[in-house]
Amino acid sequence: xxxxxxxxxxxxxxxxxxxxxxxxxxxxxxxxxxxxxxxxxxxxxxxxxxxxxxxxxxxxxxxxxxxxxxxxxxxxxxxxxxxxxxxxxxxxxxxxxxxxxxxxxxxxxxxxxxxxxxxxxxxxxxxxxxxxxxxxxxxxxxxxxxxxxxxxxxxxxxxxxxxxxxxxxxxxxxxxxxxxxxxxxxxxxxxxxxxxxxxxxxxxxxxxxxxxxxxxxxxxxxxxxxxxxxxxxxxxxxxxxxxxxxxxxxxxxxxxxxxxxxxxxxxxxxxxxxxxxxxxxxxxxxxxxxxxxxxxxxxxxxxxxxxxxxxxxxxxxxxxxxxxxxxxxxxxxxxxx
Numbered sequence: 245x246x247x248x249x250x251x252x253x254x255x256x257x258x259x260x261x262x263x264x265x266x267x268x269x270x271x272x273x274x275x276x277x278x279x280x281x282x283x284x285x286x287x288x289x290x291x292x293x294x295x296x297x298x299x300x301x302x303x304x305x306x307x308x309x310x311x312x313x314x315x316x317x318x319x320x321x322x323x324x325x326x327x328x329x330x331x332x333x334x335x336x337x338x339x340x341x342x343x344x345x346x347x348x349x350x351x352x353x354x355x356x357x358x359x360x361x362x363x364x365x366x367x368x369x370x371x372x373x374x375x376x377x378x379x380x381x382x383x384x385x386x387x388x389x390x391x392x393x394x395x396x397x398x399x400x401x402x403x404x405x406x407x408x409x410x411x412x413x414x415x416x417x418x419x420x421x422x423x424x425x426x427x428x429x430x431x432x433x434x435x436x437x438x439x440x441x442x443x444x445x446x447x448x449x450x451x452x453x454x455x456x457x458x459x460x461x462x463x464x465x466x467x468x469x470x471x472x473x474x475x476x477x478x479x480x481x482x483x484x485x486x487x488x489x490x491x492x493x494x495x496x497x498x499x500x501x502x503x504x505x506x507x508x509x510x511x512x513x514x515x516x517x518x519x520x521x522x523x524x525x526x527x528x529x530x531x532x533x534x535x536x537x538x539x540x541x542x543x544x545x546x547x548x549x550x551x552x553x554x555x556x557x558x559x560x561x562x563x564x565x566x567x568x569x570x571x572x573x574x575x576x577x578x579x580x581x
Contacts, residue, residue, distance in 0.1 A: 245276055245277075245278060245329075245334050245335065245336040245337070246274075246275070246276030246277060246336065246337050246338065246357065247274075247276065247277045247278075247336055247337065247338045247339070247340055247353065247357060247430075248277075248278055248279075248280065248325075248326075248329050248336035248338070248339050248340070249267065249277065249278070249279040249280070249339075249340045249342055249353075250279075250280050250282070250322050250325050250326060250339065250340065250341055250342065251263055251264070251279060251280070251281045251282070251342050251343075251344050252281075252282050252284050252318060252321045252322055252343070252344060253281060253282065253283050253284060253286065253290065253294065253344045254284045254285065254286055254315055254321075254344070255286050255290075256286075256344050256345055257283070257286065257290040257293045257294055258293075259344050259345045259477065260281065260294060260344040261293070261294065261297045262347060263342070263343075263344050263345070263346055263347060263348075264279070264281070264297070264298070264301075264303060264307060265301070266346075266347040266348045266349075267279060267342075267348055267353075268301070268303065269350070270348055270350075270351075270352065270353045270354070271306050273351075273354065274353055274354050274357065277306065277353065278306055278307070278308070278336075279303075279306055279307040279308070280307075280308050280310065280325040280329070281294060281298075281307060281308070281309050281310070282310045282311075282312060282321050282322070282324055282325055283309065283310070283311045283312070284312055284315050284316055284317075284321040285312060285313045285314040285315030285316065285570055286315075287313065291309070291311040294309055295309055310324065310325060312324060314568075314570035314571060314573070315568075315570040316568070316570075317444075317447040317448045317498075317566075317568055317570075318426070318442075318447070318448040318449075318451060319442040319443055319444050319445075319446050319447060319448065319451045320442075320444045320447075322341060322441075322442055323441045323442050323444060326339055326436070326441050326442075327441065330433060330436065330437065330441075335433055336433055337432075337433055338356075338357065338360055338430050338431065338432055338433060339430070339431045339433060339436065340353070340356065340428070340429070340430045340431070341426050341427075341428070341429045341430075341431065342427070342428055342474075343426075343427040343428070343476065345427075345476065345477040345478070346427060346428060346474050346475060346476050346477070347474070347475040348371075348428075348473075348474050348475075349473040349474065349475065351471070351472070352371055352428075352472040352473055352474055353472070355371075355469055355471040355472035356369055356371065356430045356469055356472045357430075359418060359467065359469045359471075359472075360430060360432060363465070363467065365463075365464065365465050366432065366464070366465050366466070366467050367431070367432045367434075367435030367439075367459040367462075367464025367465060367466065368424065368429060368430065368431055368432070368435070368455070368456055368459055368464065368465075368466040368467070369418075369424070369429070369430050369466070369467045369468070369469050369472075370384060370421075370424025370425060370428060370429050370430075370466075370467070370468050370469070371427075371428035371429075371468075371469065371472040371473065371474040372468065372469070372470040372471075372472060372473050372474070373425060373427055373428060373474055373475075373476045374473060374474070374475055374476065375475070375476065375478070376475055376477065380414060381425075381476055381478065382425075384419070384421035384422070384423065384424045384425075384466075384468040385421070385422060385423050385424070385425075385453070386421075386422045386423075387422040387423060387453065387456075387457060388453065388506075388519075389511075389519065390515070390518050390519050390522045391522070393519045393520075393522040393523040393526065394522035394523065394525060394526045395526065396523060396526060397522070397523050397524070397525065397526020397527035397528075397529065397530055398526040398529050398530050398533075399526075399530055414470075415468075415470065416470055417470070418467050418468065418469050418470070418471075419467065419468050419470075420465055420466070420467050421466055421467060421468050422456065422460075422466065423452060423453045423456035423457070423466055424452065424456065424466060424467075424468055425452055426451060426452035426455075427474070427476050427478075428472070428474040428476070429452060431455075432464070435459055435462070435464050438462050438464075439455070439458040439459055439461075439462045439464075440458070442454075442455060443455075443505075443509075444565070445505060445564075445565035445566060446502045446505055446506065446566055447498050447501070447502055447565075447566035447567075447568055448498060448499075448502065448566075449498065449499050449502040449503070450502040450503055450505070450506040451502075453506065454506050454509075454510065457510055492541075492542060492543065492544055492545055493544060493545070494544055494545040494546055494550070495544045495547070495550065496569070497550075497554065497567075497569075498566050498567065498568075498569060500550055500551065500553075500554035501554060501564075501566040501567065502566050503554075504516070504554055504555070504556065504559065505563065505564065505565070505566060507519050507520075508556070508561065508563050509563055513556065513561040516556050516561070517556050517557070517561075520551070520555040520556055520557060521557075523551055523555075524548070524551055524552060524555065527543075527547060527548045527551060528548070530543075531548065
């Protein structure tokens with residue numbers, strides 16, 4: 245198999261069907277591609293609707309549906325499909341993580357495959373992600389660190405450019421980058437065998453930057469391929485987005501827990517404490533500046549208090565898995581019966 249595409253559906257069966265519909269002409273154009281869809285604990289009739297769409301549209305020759313309950317999160321949900329493929333008699337040369345809230349443009353898959361074929365040290369490559377209006381989204385990025393956490397809190401703009409902490413400049417040509425967003429990310433199977441699949445312990449966030457960092461430390465390169473264009477309806481499943489209209493929604497605890505795990509596992513306790521302190525200092529400085537300049541506050545609600553509550557200063561330095569809220573809800577419901 246040339247490419248195995250993993251599409252994870254959670255609360256977005258209609259968008260998942262639209263995603264599969266956009267994939268259909270790409271599958272016909274490029275041989276050796278199969279798609280695995282994981283209905284990741286949405287419940288209700290989501291699985292039935294996906295199964296019916298696959299049958300009615302004749303997608304069963306290239307698309308398989310797996311149903312799981314409860315929601316496993318982004319990492320474990322993708323790994324549920326990736327691991328068996330890596331151990332199969334015909335493992336894929338590449339794996340593509342593709343969000344359910346995406347629409348692939350013509351030639352998007354072929355552009356990624358052709359790039360990876362021509363760059364044997366590329367372990368990971370990401371598509372150019374655009375919004376429905378055609379505007380570019382943030383990816384690709386620099387790795388997060390102490391400076392970026394300070395700048396994240398302070399939001400000075402000029403400091404972002406001077407400190408080199410913002411998104412990397414866009415280029416019309418393939419560009420080597422630190423990390424790309426997991427909304428459309430192709431992974432070389434040889435790289436996955438060396439560094440491992442997604443970290444189940446992260447649950448849903450920081451998985452893409454974590455994998456790109458592990459790949460870099462093992463000697464693999466990460467690239468963005470602008471010739472592969474994918475429309476991304478950001479935040480459809482989680483509600484977390486860079487869209488100002490929704491960005492002020494309070495971030496769930498698992499986002500902060502994933503951030504904490506990422507820093508601790510990759511950089512150690514002292515560095516994590518410095519990153520937490522930098523973020524908190526930046527957030528306080530922003531609030532002082534904002535009280536004087538009276539600029540609109542576009543931070544997620546309770547960001548400062550939540551950042552403090554989930555910092556290592558409050559939670560300690562033990563490396564923990566992010567708690568799966570779906571499993572917690574199941575356990576609570578079982579205990580109340």
